[in-house]
Structures are given as structure tokens and as C-alpha cells.
Amino acid sequence: MSEELAIHARGVTRVYKAKPSPVTALGGVDLDVEPGEYFGLLGPNGAGKTTLIKILTTLLLPTSGTARIAGFDVVNETAKIRRVINMVAGGEQSGYGLLTLREQLWMFSQFYGLPAREGWRRVDELIEITGLQEQRDQKVRTLSTGQRQKLNFARGLLNDPWVLFLDEPTLGLDVAAARDLREHTLAWKAAAPGRTLLLTTHYMVEAEQLCDRIAIVDRGKILALGTPEELRRRVQAESIFRIELDRLPANGGIAAIGALPGVLSAVPADDGVADGAGSDRVALKVALADDSALTSVVTAVAERGSSLVGLAKSEPSLEDVFVELVGRGFGDEDEADPAP
Amino acid sequence: MAVIERPATVEGLTIPDAWRSFRTAVGLGWAIESNWSDPFLFAVYTIAKPLAAAMILVVMFNVITQGQGGEFLQFLIVGSALWNVVFGVMGGLVQSILEDRERYRMMKYLVVTPTSLFPILLGRSLARVAVSFVAVILTLAVGVVLLGVELRPNILLLVPATILGLTAVMALGVFIAGWCLQLRQEAWSYPEAIAGALYLVSGAIFPIDVLPTFLHPIAYAIPTTWWLEASRRGLLGHGSPGTIGTLPDLVVLALLVVTTAVVVPLALAGFAWFMRRAREAGLLDMTTGS
Incomplete structure (x- = not known):
């Protein structure tokens, strides 16, 4: 057993080279996420949420600062980090279209080091959990956006990660598919406490529904951090x-x-x-x-x-908190849409 | 209820992991490579194209020599046939890395698995290598049946030459694939350009002696030169025309071993450097568009 934090970041900055001037996507982020915690990064597009996830999942190097996942350094201990994490991103059409759904999951089970028979068992289990039984032998290219995202989610659970990163997982999904995905996420948590989740989203409802603590992010900085209740109390x-x-x-x-x-x-x-x-x-x-x-x-x-x-209690929304902190709403930067 | 905890010890990449990933990637590569919706197009691309390229050279050669260059024709056919492997390997590796990033958009999910991208890349490209060997065999068969090429195989020379040569060519391909990761998706055409340049200096169709003198050191420093020479001796029973053909077989093989031993670690180090650079620049999951 280890007492390591699930996620530990100090002064993480990321500057992208760009013309006419460099763009600072992250401006010194400090973050601690406890094991077993469901943590949300809430902010508009361009806030730096995805950049932080990319750094924490070893896809991108920070310009400065340090970050550790389960005690391992994101710059130099990538192989160990990749054993204990997984990642699911939303709003994309990724996948080997010519493989069947089951084949694609099995392929990734092998890349995660599962023995062949164990891989098939895990694949079938996840197909059932995500409700994709009817599509199991369908080519990936024939799946709908929602089905692809469920497949993506199943892939993210193949190695039963200690820390799961969900980057805008319900982006572009219809209401039912998004609700299904949130339910799967909560069920994953309930099945075995100790699993850690880092979710990025710009849907307030999603963050509130899934997360124990939330950090409100804008322009590469964490503006406020706490439980949803604590955040509301900041403005009221x-x-x-x-x-x-x-x-x-x-x-x-x-x-x-x-x-x-x-x-x-x-x-x-x-x-x-x-x-x-x-x-x-x-x-x-x-x-x-x-x-x-x-x-x-x-x-x-x-x-x-x-x-x-x-009798009714009047509470500020997380968007009220954001407006209070930033002086503008989500929609002022990016078209705010309700959680699907 | 079970509580999930971080394991006390966490391993990095193990050899069984890499082997399992390689085998799985071979299957994926074959699924992609053999998924030609039009078998006619597949046949044209894998068989007719290399055959036609070889035959164009033969016709040009016969016009120039007026049919008097029998020994040189054999040199030409074998070099041209074997070069299919270079095109196949380099093209396959680069295509794999660019397809995974740009077309299938799976690069980021592959990178975050505990396995290295390296065995996946090799496995993905192996189907292209297999197809390129089909082109080699067909070109040689046409040479034997229609053009009077006489094969006198020397397995003791041919087998090690093929293994070493393929290793060297794959190493060069891995290096180029890493380089192409830094570029836009149009980079798929780069390996053809590089393979084309090597084609000229490796003695594939010209004896090295006819190249400008300043190119000789380059020709002698690259493993493809010694692979072609060793393979010619393993297939035809004799070496190339010119200086290189006067060297003993063992010397040729030794030079292939040495140049391969130099190229492989350099290529792997280069690939690792390119991967780190891609992480630094945020290119691993970038979709560049066209």
C-alpha cells in the first residue's frame, strides 16, 4: 500500500510557441488530489484544462514545474505512470474503423499487458457494463458518436486504472448518451472505492454530479478550489x-x-x-x-x-461562482451550452 | 467491498509487454494493410507498380546497351527487386505513425498505454514489409523467366544478409518515422524521397564506382550498400561490377554487421529524441490537417 497522493502538481506551467507571441496555456498550477477522490476542473474552452490533463497523462511536457501521479514524475517516470492511469477524451471520432468494437478493445487489452484470455474476459465484461452488447461485433466505423464514446470509455477502464482522466467526456453527446456515461462513471466509483478521477468539463451539472471537489480554472490558473458547497459559499x-x-x-x-x-x-x-x-x-x-x-x-x-x-433554499450556481471570480460568464468566451 | 489502492511496486515496460504489443500490432497492421476494398487496386499497388518500375529500368538499360550488358542486367534486376523492401519498410513505418495520429487519431491512446510506441510501430509496419517481399520475389521471378537472370543462391550468405539488412533498413525507417512525427501529415511522401536518395548512393542500380567521388564515403558508410552487395552475392553467386565486387564475401558481411551495429543504436536514440521532442512540442496528439 502507498500513501502517495493520486495527483500532485506544483507550479506547472505550459507555454506554447506561437506567433506573434507565445501563448501561456497554464500559468503555475498547484493541485493535490487524494486517492479515491473525484476531482473536477471546471472552466470555459481555452482555460487550460486539457493542457493540464495532457501533462498529467504524459502526453505533453510542462514548460516548468513538477507533477507526480501516484508518486511518479510525469517527465521521467512515464512507463510507471502509464501502468496506473488511463484517459478518455470526448468530442472526437477516434478509432480503428475497420476493427470490430470487440477487437479494438482486445487490442488495447494487449497493449495494457493483460494475458490473452484475461483480455477477452475483461473486454466482454466492459462491453456488458457499457451496454454495447448489440454492437460488439460491429465495425467501429459504423458506430454512432455515443457508441464510440462508450467504446472509448470502456477502453479507459481496461486496465482498471488507479487514476482515470476524463477530458470533456460528454462533449458532443446527446442527453441520453451523456447521462449513461455519467452513470457509468459513478458506478465505476461505487464498485471499488479508492479509484481516483480527474474530470475536465465546462458543464456545471456534470462537475457537480460527479465530483467531490472542483477547481474553477480560467486562462491557465486555478481561481478557486473546494467542494461545490464551499465554492458556493464563496459568493454567498x-x-x-x-x-x-x-x-x-x-x-x-x-x-x-x-x-x-x-x-x-x-x-x-x-x-x-x-x-x-x-x-x-x-x-x-x-x-x-x-x-x-x-x-x-x-x-x-x-x-x-x-x-x-x-419553503425553498436559494443557492448560487457554480456559474454564479465563476462570474463572481472572473467577472464574466462561460458564455462570454465560448457559447455556453447546458450539460446534455 | 474492495478498495483500490496503488500497487506498492509499479513496473515499467517489460520485455513480455513489448513482445505482446508487437504481436498485437502485427495483427492490426495486417488488418489495415489487407483491407483494400478493391482487390484490383491492391494488386496494382503491390505487384504491378514495382514490376513496372523494374521493367522500365530494364528497357532503358537495353536501349542504352543495345542488349549487350548481360552481367550488368543481373545487377540491375536484383538491386531493383531488393529496393522494394526499402520503400516498403520506410513507407510502412512512416505511414503507420502518421495514420495513427492523423487518420485513426489513436496515437494519444497508444502513447498512454504502458507499452512503448516502438514495438507497436514495428508490428504495425510488418505487413508492409511482408508485401514488399512479395514484390521482391515477383520481380526476381520475372527476371529469371523473361530476362535470363541466373540465380545461384548461397543460403549461408543470403540469410544473414537478409536479417542484417532488414534490421538496418527498419532502423533507418524508425528514425525517419520519428522525424516525420515532427511534421505535418504530408510527411508520408518523405520516406519515398529519402529512399530514392539512398537508391542512388547504395549501388542499387549504379555501381558505386560510377558515382561522383565525393559520394563514395557516403555509399560505403551506409548499411544498405553492404546489404545489397551481400544479397547479390547470396542470390547470383557473384558480386557487383567494380571495386566493391572484388572484396571477399566475409569482408562484405563484416562491413554489413559493422554499419548495422552503428545505425541501429543511433536510430533508436534518434527515435527516442524525436518522441521526447514531440512530447515537448505537443505533437503526439496533434491533427495537422492537409
Whole structure:
């Protein structure tokens, strides 16, 4: 057993030679990913996510800085790193079109050093896991984009990698195929804890659904890093609830609610009365120091003769976090599209 | 539930890995090479093209010599036939590396496997080598049946010459493949140009004595010269016209061993350097377009 970090990067920079001037794709990235962690790099196109993955998967040398995978140096210990990692990239049409799906997977099982019989067993297992049984003997060139990406995903699991890199895995997939792929990823994690994932994506939902921690990246730098909850709290420290009541509370009304311990503020919600003209219903926007103060609010409302008819927590999205950090949204640089 | 942990020890590339990858790549190479949708086109490319090239040379030669150069004709036929291997090996290696990067876009996935790209590359190109040997045999057969070439095979010389020669040519091909990795996809035509240059200086169709003097050191320093000479002796029972033909068989074979022993490590080191340079420049998964 080893106590090594799954991924450890310090000051990783990458500068591409270009005319009229060099382009800095990564500007000194520091990153630690624990074994068993699902980690996301979230950022718009051109943020440097793929460049970082290329360096970590030994496809590209950093201009400066150090990076280690499972304790092995990405510059000089590539053969050892390649034993414990695998990579799946999305949005491409790669594959030996004249081989069948099963043949292509078997071929890679051999490149990963699996004995022939074990290779076939693993291939058939992955074909079943990814739901490609019907296409198993189909030539790769006849597969749809989604099927190709599932094949690509199966290839990425052939060696049961200790660290799996997914680079925009659902790019270009339809809704169902993307959902399938995310489910396969989560199932892979659930099957054996300890597996590490580094995902790059510009889909907020995908990052939130799959990742324990997320780094928001832009222009080659990590701007913020934490759990999705921690990131949200960067832009909204308090918990904000929208509370709908059947009538205004008596004995001090909204002001009394606002004076409760743990309540930072209580004001009528922007949309005011919730139920049209003539109704006594009222909506409040209540800011709490933390969620535990909600109990006293609900109790106080009841004591003042009102009944709770609706309750919703208002949370900022990861895009709100990005906007707060960068001053622009994803769509300002690249057409933002929802996760498929 | 099992918890996956990083193994305490992690091996680098092992010889069994490399061998397994090589065998698998041979299968892939054959699947690609034999996948001609039009068998007629396949026949034209693999048989008619080298045969036609050899026959053009023969006709030109006969016109110039007015049919009086019997011994030289044998020199020409054998050199021309064997050169198919050089074209096949160099072309095959370069085509493999460029196809994997540009057409199939699998280069990055191959690179991130624990096996080296080197055995995969060799295996991928072996089908082209096999096809080129078919062209050698056919050209020699036409020479024997239609042009009066007399073969007196000396297996003791031919077998080591073929093994050493193929090793040297593959080494040169690997070096060129590494170089082409630095270039755009049009680089597929480079090996033909390089093989064409070697064709002139290796004594494939001209005796080395007729080359300009400044080219002689180059001709004597490259293994293809000694491979062709050893193979001619192994096939025809005698050497080439000119100075080189006066050397004893063992000397020719020794020079082939020496030049091959120099070229192979240099080529492998060159390939490793090119691979590192490709990693440095981000070329391993680059699609250059045309």
C-alpha cells in the first residue's frame, strides 16, 4: 500500500510557441488530489484544462514545474505512470474503423499487458457494463458518436486504472448518451472505492454530479478550489431561504423574525405576495447564518399565528461562482451550452 | 467491498509487454494493410507498380546497351527487386505513425498505454514489409523467366544478409518515422524521397564506382550498400561490377554487421529524441490537417 497522493502538481506551467507571441496555456498550477477522490476542473474552452490533463497523462511536457501521479514524475517516470492511469477524451471520432468494437478493445487489452484470455474476459465484461452488447461485433466505423464514446470509455477502464482522466467526456453527446456515461462513471466509483478521477468539463451539472471537489480554472490558473458547497459559499456565505406563509406573522411581523438568533435578515421577497390579488399569503426572503437557524424561524412563525405553505433554499450556481471570480460568464468566451 | 489502492511496486515496460504489443500490432497492421476494398487496386499497388518500375529500368538499360550488358542486367534486376523492401519498410513505418495520429487519431491512446510506441510501430509496419517481399520475389521471378537472370543462391550468405539488412533498413525507417512525427501529415511522401536518395548512393542500380567521388564515403558508410552487395552475392553467386565486387564475401558481411551495429543504436536514440521532442512540442496528439 502507498500513501502517495493520486495527483500532485506544483507550479506547472505550459507555454506554447506561437506567433506573434507565445501563448501561456497554464500559468503555475498547484493541485493535490487524494486517492479515491473525484476531482473536477471546471472552466470555459481555452482555460487550460486539457493542457493540464495532457501533462498529467504524459502526453505533453510542462514548460516548468513538477507533477507526480501516484508518486511518479510525469517527465521521467512515464512507463510507471502509464501502468496506473488511463484517459478518455470526448468530442472526437477516434478509432480503428475497420476493427470490430470487440477487437479494438482486445487490442488495447494487449497493449495494457493483460494475458490473452484475461483480455477477452475483461473486454466482454466492459462491453456488458457499457451496454454495447448489440454492437460488439460491429465495425467501429459504423458506430454512432455515443457508441464510440462508450467504446472509448470502456477502453479507459481496461486496465482498471488507479487514476482515470476524463477530458470533456460528454462533449458532443446527446442527453441520453451523456447521462449513461455519467452513470457509468459513478458506478465505476461505487464498485471499488479508492479509484481516483480527474474530470475536465465546462458543464456545471456534470462537475457537480460527479465530483467531490472542483477547481474553477480560467486562462491557465486555478481561481478557486473546494467542494461545490464551499465554492458556493464563496459568493454567498449565508443560507438564504424563500419562506411562503399563509399570512403575515403577528406580534412584530417580519421584523420579529429578523431579530431571531441566527437570522441575519428577513425581508419580503421580491415577488411579494405569492398568491395573487386578495390573498393574505406572503413570501419572505430570510438570510440565516447557517441552516440550523431555520428551526427557530419555523417555530417563531407558528407562534405568531402563521402557517408555513412553502419553503425553498436559494443557492448560487457554480456559474454564479465563476462570474463572481472572473467577472464574466462561460458564455462570454465560448457559447455556453447546458450539460446534455 | 474492495478498495483500490496503488500497487506498492509499479513496473515499467517489460520485455513480455513489448513482445505482446508487437504481436498485437502485427495483427492490426495486417488488418489495415489487407483491407483494400478493391482487390484490383491492391494488386496494382503491390505487384504491378514495382514490376513496372523494374521493367522500365530494364528497357532503358537495353536501349542504352543495345542488349549487350548481360552481367550488368543481373545487377540491375536484383538491386531493383531488393529496393522494394526499402520503400516498403520506410513507407510502412512512416505511414503507420502518421495514420495513427492523423487518420485513426489513436496515437494519444497508444502513447498512454504502458507499452512503448516502438514495438507497436514495428508490428504495425510488418505487413508492409511482408508485401514488399512479395514484390521482391515477383520481380526476381520475372527476371529469371523473361530476362535470363541466373540465380545461384548461397543460403549461408543470403540469410544473414537478409536479417542484417532488414534490421538496418527498419532502423533507418524508425528514425525517419520519428522525424516525420515532427511534421505535418504530408510527411508520408518523405520516406519515398529519402529512399530514392539512398537508391542512388547504395549501388542499387549504379555501381558505386560510377558515382561522383565525393559520394563514395557516403555509399560505403551506409548499411544498405553492404546489404545489397551481400544479397547479390547470396542470390547470383557473384558480386557487383567494380571495386566493391572484388572484396571477399566475409569482408562484405563484416562491413554489413559493422554499419548495422552503428545505425541501429543511433536510430533508436534518434527515435527516442524525436518522441521526447514531440512530447515537448505537443505533437503526439496533434491533427495537422492537409
